[in-house]
Amino acid sequence: MHNHIRSLAVASALLRAGSAAVLDLPVWFRNTYALVNLQVGTPVQDHLLVFDTGSGTSWLADKKCADGLPRNGYDANASTTSFDLGVYNSIGYLGGATGGFTYRDVFELGGAAAWNQTFIAANQSSWSFIPGDGFLGMGFSSIAQPATKTVVETMIEAGLLDEPKFGLYYGKEFEYTGADGAGDGPGKGSSLSGDLNGTVYQLWRSTLRKFTGSRRLNDEEGEDGEPQSYNGTLEWAPGEANGVFDTGAGMISVPDGRIAAMYASIGWDYEDLYWGRRVPLCADFNASWSVTFTFSDDGVQFYDVAITGDRLARNGFAGREDACTPPFDASGSEGLVLFGQSFMRQFYTVYDFGGAEVESYKPRIGFGELKAEFRPPGVDGKEMRQ
Ligand SMILES: *[C@@H]1O[C@H](CO)[C@@H](O)[C@H](O)[C@H]1NC(C)=O
Ligand SMILES: *[C@@H]1O[C@H](CO)[C@@H](O)[C@H](O)[C@H]1NC(C)=O
Ligand SMILES: *[C@@H]1O[C@H](CO)[C@@H](O)[C@H](O)[C@H]1NC(C)=O
Ligand SMILES: *[C@@H]1O[C@H](CO)[C@@H](O)[C@H](O)[C@H]1NC(C)=O
Numbered sequence: 193m194h195n196h197i198r199s200l201a202v203a204s205a206l207l208r209a210g211s212a213a214v215l216d217l218p219v220w221f222r223n224t225y226a227l228v229n230l231q232v233g234t235p236v237q238d239h240l241l242v243f244d245t246g247s248g249t250s251w252l253a254d255k256k257c258a259d260g261l262p263r264n265g266y267d268a269n270a271s272t273t274s275f276d277l278g279v280y281n282s283i284g285y286l287g288g289a290t291g292g293f294t295y296r297d298v299f300e301l302g303g304a305a306a307w308n309q310t311f312i313a314a315n316q317s318s319w320s321f322i323p324g325d326g327f328l329g330m331g332f333s334s335i336a337q338p339a340t341k342t343v344v345e346t347m348i349e350a351g352l353l354d355e356p357k358f359g360l361y362y363g364k365e366f367e368y369t370g371a372d373g374a375g376d377g378p379g380k381g382s383s384l385s386g387d388l389n390g391t392v393y394q395l396w397r398s399t400l401r402k403f404t405g406s407r408r409l410n411d412e413e414g415e416d417g418e419p420q421s422y423n424g425t426l427e428w429a430p431g432e433a434n435g436v437f438d439t440g441a442g443m444i445s446v447p448d449g450r451i452a453a454m455y456a457s458i459g460w461d462y463e464d465l466y467w468g469r470r471v472p473l474c475a476d477f478n479a480s481w482s483v484t485f486t487f488s489d490d491g492v493q494f495y496d497v498a499i500t501g502d503r504l505a506r507n508g509f510a511g512r513e514d515a516c517t518p519p520f521d522a523s524g525s526e527g528l529v530l531f532g533q534s535f536m537r538q539f540y541t542v543y544d545f546g547g548a549e550v551e552s553y554k555p556r557i558g559f560g561e562l563k564a565e566f567r568p569p570g571v572d573g574k575e576m577r578q
């Protein structure tokens with residue numbers, strides 16, 4: 193639990209939705225959480241919400257639930273446009289549950305767009321420690337609670353977006369390298385196709401086929417006098433493992449049965465970390481090692497997303513300033529690699545539904561490299577989700 197709230201700082205990153213007049217939402221950082229500011233109700237009230245590509249339903253703490261906490265609760269009674277849908281919903285997250293009555297009310301983006309949005313006004317939440325008023329669900333409505341829809345799909349339906357997509361980056365400036373987003377295929381960024389479960393899309397995800405960890409062995413020189421490098425590769429059969437891109441999660445969570453081999457490939461001993469025999473120092477997060485995840489949904493086109501160790505550092509581990517959170521933890525599932533904020537904030541990502549109606553969806557997620565000067569500074573990282 194970390195309810196220590198720092199002062200607000202605009203980190204000038206943004207969440208943008210594809211529209212002629214691009215709708216930009218600056219991303220705010222509060223105590224390592226990334227949030228966006230929306231206006232809700234009539235008269236409007238500001239609410240800071242954690243954006244979560246890993247869930248479908250948005251929720252705001254209700255007024256009573258927020259009482260006494262440094263947050264702004266939703267007060268249905270004080271909004272003339274509030275509509276009670278008469279449904280009590282409970283959302284189960286990996287970290288706990290949130291429940292409340294379901295409402296529809298007007299959401300606004302700084303006067304640039306307004307629409308009727310369904311959400312839960314939570315009277316109970318296991319997220320009482322978050323430094324915001326709730327969550328903005330940005331997955332697919334197929335996993336949303338009864339009577340609710342995701343924010344972006346609601347905006348698409350309301351005709352507010354020219355293109356059914358949104359982009360995100362956590363960087364330092366209002367700049368990004370992808371010309372028109374990073375979803376144009378490999379080159380500037382890679383483009384992965386989305387998730388189909390039966391007939392519905394549920395999460396922003398792609399089929400994971402390969403992991404490669406590489407490291408330079410600085411002290412050993414080969415016959416040519418150059419530093420030697422080593423790499424270790426793990427593979428998954430088609431359909432065996434999914435990579436889920438989840439901004440609501442904290443780090444990279446990998447299959448329990450593979451985690452030791454993944455650490456070994458970058459020269460780290462998982463057992464030592466697990467039993468606390470080794471506390472990873474931030475100095476161990478350096479560009480001498482890198483990890484590459486390879487995705488392919490069709491087995492024909494393969495997309496690599498690579499990152500060097502220095503970019504995965506999140507300091508403040510084990511209460512020490514010089515220690516950093518280990519790069520991987522166990523996901524609890526052999527078929528799941530969860531890419532949380534430690535990974536996602538290193539890229540400009542574009543989430544493209546590929547169609548304006550559910551029937552025509554062809555989701556793709558694009559990864560664009562951020563120029564070094566636009567990469568986010570290290571934040572003291574605590575996990576958002578267990
Ligand atoms: C809204 O008003 C109703 C009826 O007066 C009351 O039961 C309810 O507790 C109020 N809700 C809040 C959040 O104050
Ligand atoms: C929200 O819905 C109400 C009732 O259907 C409608 O009158 C209002 O114009 C809608 N507001 C927006 C911003 O779409
Ligand atoms: C939230 O509302 C539900 C439904 O009315 C109720 O069962 C539950 O006890 C409430 N929780 C709290 C913490 O008041
Ligand atoms: C597909 O959806 C079903 C029902 O929601 C779920 O049980 C199953 O785990 C999903 N499959 C994958 C690969 O996520």
Ligand SMILES: *[C@@H]1O[C@H](CO)[C@@H](O)[C@H](O)[C@H]1NC(C)=O
Nearest residue numbers: 404405406421422423424484
């Ligand atoms: C791994 O090592 C092999 C052989 O040493 C090399 O050909 C390959 O390019 C390396 N792969 C990566 C991702 O570093």
Ligand SMILES: *[C@@H]1O[C@H](CO)[C@@H](O)[C@H](O)[C@H]1NC(C)=O
Nearest residue numbers: 458459475476477478480481
């Ligand atoms: C880089 O990190 C590795 C562990 O991943 C460590 O062994 C090595 O000493 C580090 N290099 C420097 C220059 O700190």
